[in-house]
Amino acid sequence: MTKPRVRFAPSPTGALHIGGVRTALYNYLFAKQQGGAFILRIEDTDQNRYVPGAEKYIIETLRWVGLIPDEGVDFDGAYGPYRQSDRKEIYQKYARELVTRGRAYYAFDTPEALEVRRAAEENFTYNHLTRGGLTNSLTLPAAEVQHRLDAGEPCVIRLLVEPGQAIRINDLIRGEVVFQSSELDDKVLLKADGMPTYHLANIVDDHLMAITHVIRGEEWLPSTAHHVLLYEGFGWQDTMPQFAHLPLILKPVGNGKLSKRDGAKFGIPVFPLEWKGATPEDSFSGFRDTGFLPEAVINFLALLGWHPGGEQEIFSLNELIAAFSIEHISKGGARFDYEKARWFNQKYIQAADNGVLATHIRPLAEAKGYRVSDAYLAQVAGLMKERVTFLPDFVEVGYYLFESVRVYDAEALHKKWNTGLSPVFEDLTDLVATFEPFNGVALEEAVKNFISAKGLKPGDVLPLLRLALAGTMKGPAIFDMAEALGQDETAERLRRFVAYAGKNAESAVNG
């Protein structure tokens, strides 16, 4: 069997939806597993919906999640150009060829005229029943058609759908699907502006680019019948690609497919990257800026509508490639489960190398004005990675590893502190300030000895020591923090704490 060639063909009309990323992923996994090629084609045939920056966004997304195309816009390849607006003449040529072959025709009806017709007639469609009464090269004398064409009158080219035939599609996910041609409309192939519609461009390009498998969203299933007719019309049925229509991603709650609006509605990202639109309503946060690791997003998306069987949940990209199969893709829509996405991220952060985490944390730390070494960042990563869900948590939840304690947990302080502890903590501060060697293990032993020498229990002192260092009862092991903070800082925090607790204890007693 020849190597498969698949394409991801998004339209640059705005930020790439997370469902689009999943489509790209499945295409990529299939291609890589079979040793084939993954191609990025930009489908910008609608000039009205073109959004500047969208193409760049798509490419940046693919790079971020690591789905690097073998060919495509920005990636070279021998079948280019890969941007449909750069292929305009090609489509015109093929559209005319179809007319010549008697499989398509010119239609001069204006959009406005058709609009009027639709308003007057319920369920009006341009098809074998109505085309005889409309203005096209099927109804007009040949001479007039030529005259109109020569005069440059605006017109479109429509697919001539012959009624009475059953069109069978063998979908790799759904099995055989049958459509009756009598129910199909004469789709526009070439628009009046000279640009092709999706239907024409997609068939011509898939053929010219030697695409073997079309893996796309379920919303394309109904028009696949037209696509088959197009392959036949061109005489390309022998090399027609195989189809696989993916189930949709549904809203977290309620009915319908996941939409960009759901991001704001549920406070969750539905886009891979941040998107800055013209207005706040058209701007969205993404998985990346929320603090997801790309590997976690891939793992989450892969399992949203597909599972190889077995009980494994965590898959690296290479494992996904090895395990992937189109047959195991679910048929039903998959609800977007953000809790699961969070869980994946947490797992990936936990499993990540401290040094790698440090590189992710650095920009976040710098944004807050923290100036620290890579080694320290790696240390923080090690201390916090089992306590965070998102990357920013390192500098937000664990802020006290970068700057002084902002606030002491009042409840814990009142519960544990008493004025009799003041001299104890002053002595403890001295111990910490002078103890050698200053490392977590040795310090822990020394402090525990100190506690018992004072006739106290660990529970009398340790929680307060934690408060002194972090201000909160949550967090990494006390002596690990002390070691990370260093001797001077640890002692300093103890001094500040003793001063604060002293005042606080008085007010607590009085009030």
Add this chain to the structure above:
RNA sequence: GGCCCGUUCGUCUAGGGGUUAGGACGCAAGAUUUUCAUUCUUGUAACACGGGUUCGAUUCCCGUACGGGCUACCA
């Protein structure tokens, strides 16, 4: 409305003519960690409904219901 697709725990799913219907997330309880989190253990919870076919259907077939998609000179 018409055409097409779908339906296993709350969610993502495995499975497949006879199973204690498995796993994961979530939730709950317990253990460990003198914090929190992690980790571990246990628990919770599902075959949409009605007819067939069959010795036997969650699994196969047909309906119904519900959900979804498409029905543009958008993709």
